[in-house]
Structures are given as C-alpha cells and as structure tokens.
Amino acid sequence: MPINKPIDMLLAIDVGGTxxxxxxxxxxxxxxxRQQPMATDPxxxxxxxxxLVLGWPAPERVAVAATGYIDGGKVYSVNQHIIEFWDGFPLGRHLNTRFACPVVLMNDGQAAxxxxxLIRKTSTSSIAPESLLFITLSTGVGGGLVLHQQLRIGRQGLAGHVGHTTISRGPVDGDVQCGCGRCDCLEKVASGTALARQASAVFGRRIDSKELFTMAQTNPEAExxxxNAAMAVAEAISNFQMMLDVDEVVIGxxxxxxxGMLQRIRQALAQAPSLAQVPVTAALLGADAGLAGIMQWSQD
Ligand SMILES: [Zn+2]
Incomplete structure (x- = not known):
C-alpha cells in the first residue's frame, strides 16, 4: 500500500532486462x-x-520497479531467459540491509x-481514463493494469504480465517455446529480443531490434x-479489450x-471488430515511466 508521508530523500530504482x-x-x-547495465549475477x-548511488546521501526510503513479479520481497522472472538469477532473489532484504531504510518493491510494468x-489524471489537455492498460515492448513484453483508478497488483504480484498471454499469430522463425513454460506467448513475437531473434534467423546474421527498424525503411522482409509483431500486439489488445473494456491502451x-510501431499497431487493430477497438496511445513518460510510477507510488 502507498505510504502517506512526504519523503525528503528517496532512492528510486528501475531494474529492466538490460x-x-x-x-x-x-x-x-x-x-x-544514473544508469548501469544490468548484471548477470547477484x-x-x-x-x-x-x-549507482556513489556520493549520494543516505535515502529515507528505497523504491524499486523491477522486471519480474514481486512476491514477499523476492523477485522472480516469469521468463527465466531474461534474468536468470531472478529466481526468488531476496531483493527487498538486500536493499533493506544495504540502506537500512524501508524498501518498496513493485513490478516495472505495474509501476509504469x-x-x-497519474500523468493523464493530472494533465489538463486530455480526458483522464478511469481504466488503463499499459503494455511495454522492450527486452521482454510487460504491462500493468489500472482498473477503476486502482492499480491491480494481484495475489502473487503477477498482474499485467501481458507478454505471457498467448496469441494465434506466431513468430516468423517458428520459435514458439517461451521461457515462461508456455508456447505462443506474445513476448516470443513482439519483444526486442524476439525481433532480434527473428531478424537474425531471416537474414542469417546478428541483427538487433534497433537495426531491424532502420532496415524496415527500405527492406520489405524486415518490415x-x-x-507481424504489430499484428500480434493488436490481436493481444483485442483479447484484453474483450476481457477488460478499458478506456485506453498505452504503449511504451x-x-x-x-x-512507426504505434501506427502499425493502430492499423492492425483497426481490422478488429469495433467492440475490440480502443484508443492506443504512446507512453507520455517515455523510458522513465517505471521510475516515475514507483516514485509516486512510494510517496502517495
Ligand atoms: Zn511466456
């Protein structure tokens, strides 16, 4: 639960896949x-x-948005291939010992x-949604759900892991077995890791997702x-909309x-039945949505 006390010195951390x-x-x-590459061991x-904190004052509170699900102060990767040591890693205890202050932990998609x-709620230029689904297409595919102005965390901290819901549209390289144990997950088609894997298979050399987007400007196979990934995201959004009927889907x-990714998703979603359609917008906070969210959550 949020803690109702203003904080003079807060350390906010966002741990992603990379x-x-x-x-x-x-x-x-x-x-x-500040930023550092993600480590491969504890x-x-x-x-x-x-x-990261070198020279900074001692915090009164540490607020962490982390990829994976948070259960009892421990963090677990849903897809074990993303962070292998996230297998019940006692993140809360480590940070509490390191900084000797309370630690607030949350999944990064939920924080974002x-x-x-909140930024839509406080903005004067838009109509604030009551319910919103956030989807991040990054190293993996994650997300978070606000329903009736309340963030859904879930019984085991899992809520919003949209990347591990399944879709009928498969990856172009046919590799459908996900690190979460399921097959046909959205993450296997539309994450940065998945785009790089598919592009490398198609073109026979190592290609990352950034290069793929550059290639797509002139190369139909890359496009x-x-x-295909955008159509997979649109299929997933249609599924979520039938289940949740939210006011807005935010892509980060x-x-x-x-x-061009947002436009491709919108075009693909426009082919869905009207009941499954929903406004799809870009994350207003960009890459810092998780940091901003956990800052607010830990101070409200
Ligand atoms: Zn999966």
Missing part, C-alpha cells in the same frame, strides 16, 4: 539520474547498485502503468517482421516507442 536506472529524488524532484547486481495513469518500451 539496464538499471536510479534516481536521487528530493521532495518529489529528481536531483540526479554479486554484480549489488555492485552495480553501489556504483501507475505513472502513465514484414515488424508488421524501446520497441513500442520505435519509429
């Missing part, structure tokens, strides 16, 4: 923001945290959903991989915010 971002926050304002992770909901993440 990077860790940290912000020193005083009275709701970011004083400084010792490396704790060392990266030490590097809360950040995107087809991205179009490096792939979601890549040039």
């Amino acid at each position: 990077k860790i971002a940290a912000a020193w926050v005083s009275k709701g304002q970011i004083i400084e923001r 010792a490396g992770f704790l060392e990266a945290i030490n590097q 959903a809360w950040g995107e909901y 087809a991989i991205i179009d 993440g490096s792939v979601g915010l890549a040039d």
Whole structure:
C-alpha cells in the first residue's frame, strides 16, 4: 500500500532486462539520474547498485520497479531467459540491509502503468481514463493494469504480465517455446529480443531490434517482421479489450516507442471488430515511466 508521508530523500530504482536506472529524488524532484547495465549475477547486481548511488546521501526510503513479479520481497522472472538469477532473489532484504531504510518493491510494468495513469489524471489537455492498460515492448513484453483508478497488483504480484498471454499469430522463425513454460506467448513475437531473434534467423546474421527498424525503411522482409509483431500486439489488445473494456491502451518500451510501431499497431487493430477497438496511445513518460510510477507510488 502507498505510504502517506512526504519523503525528503528517496532512492528510486528501475531494474529492466538490460539496464538499471536510479534516481536521487528530493521532495518529489529528481536531483540526479544514473544508469548501469544490468548484471548477470547477484554479486554484480549489488555492485552495480553501489556504483549507482556513489556520493549520494543516505535515502529515507528505497523504491524499486523491477522486471519480474514481486512476491514477499523476492523477485522472480516469469521468463527465466531474461534474468536468470531472478529466481526468488531476496531483493527487498538486500536493499533493506544495504540502506537500512524501508524498501518498496513493485513490478516495472505495474509501476509504469501507475505513472502513465497519474500523468493523464493530472494533465489538463486530455480526458483522464478511469481504466488503463499499459503494455511495454522492450527486452521482454510487460504491462500493468489500472482498473477503476486502482492499480491491480494481484495475489502473487503477477498482474499485467501481458507478454505471457498467448496469441494465434506466431513468430516468423517458428520459435514458439517461451521461457515462461508456455508456447505462443506474445513476448516470443513482439519483444526486442524476439525481433532480434527473428531478424537474425531471416537474414542469417546478428541483427538487433534497433537495426531491424532502420532496415524496415527500405527492406520489405524486415518490415514484414515488424508488421507481424504489430499484428500480434493488436490481436493481444483485442483479447484484453474483450476481457477488460478499458478506456485506453498505452504503449511504451524501446520497441513500442520505435519509429512507426504505434501506427502499425493502430492499423492492425483497426481490422478488429469495433467492440475490440480502443484508443492506443504512446507512453507520455517515455523510458522513465517505471521510475516515475514507483516514485509516486512510494510517496502517495
Ligand atoms: Zn511466456
């Protein structure tokens, strides 16, 4: 639950599949923001945290948005291929020991959903949604759900893991077995990792998702991989809309915010029955939606 006390010195951390971002926050304002690559083992992770806070004052509270689901202060990867040591890693206990202050933990997609909901609520230029689904297309595919102005966390912290719902549209390389144990997950088609894997298979050399988007400007085969991913996202949005009937779907993440991706998703969704259609918008907070969300959640 949010804690009703203003914080003078907050350390906000966003742990993704490939990077860790940290912000020193005083009275709701970011004083400084830093970034480190994500580590591959616990010792490396704790060392990266030490590097990130070097020279910063001791926090009164630490607020963490982390990829994976958070249950009882421990973090678990849904897709074990994303962060292998996230297998019940006691993140809360480690940070509590390191900083000797309370630690607030939340899934990064949930934090970003809360950040995107709040900025719409406080904006004067748009009609605030009551219910919103956030989808991030990044190293993996994650998300978060705000229903009737309340963030859904779930019994085991899992709510919003939209990347591990299944779709009928498969990846172009036919690799459908997901690291979560399921087959045909959205994440196997539309994550940055999945785009890189499919592009590398099609073109016979190592290609990352950023290069794929550049290639797609002139190469129809590259464009087809991205179009297929956008159609998969649109199929998933139709599924979610039939279940949830939210006011708005917000797309974030490096792939979601890549040039033309949002337009491709909208075009694909326009082919769905009208009942399944919903306004699809870009994350207003960009790459810092998770940090912003966890900052707000831990201070409200
Ligand atoms: Zn999966």
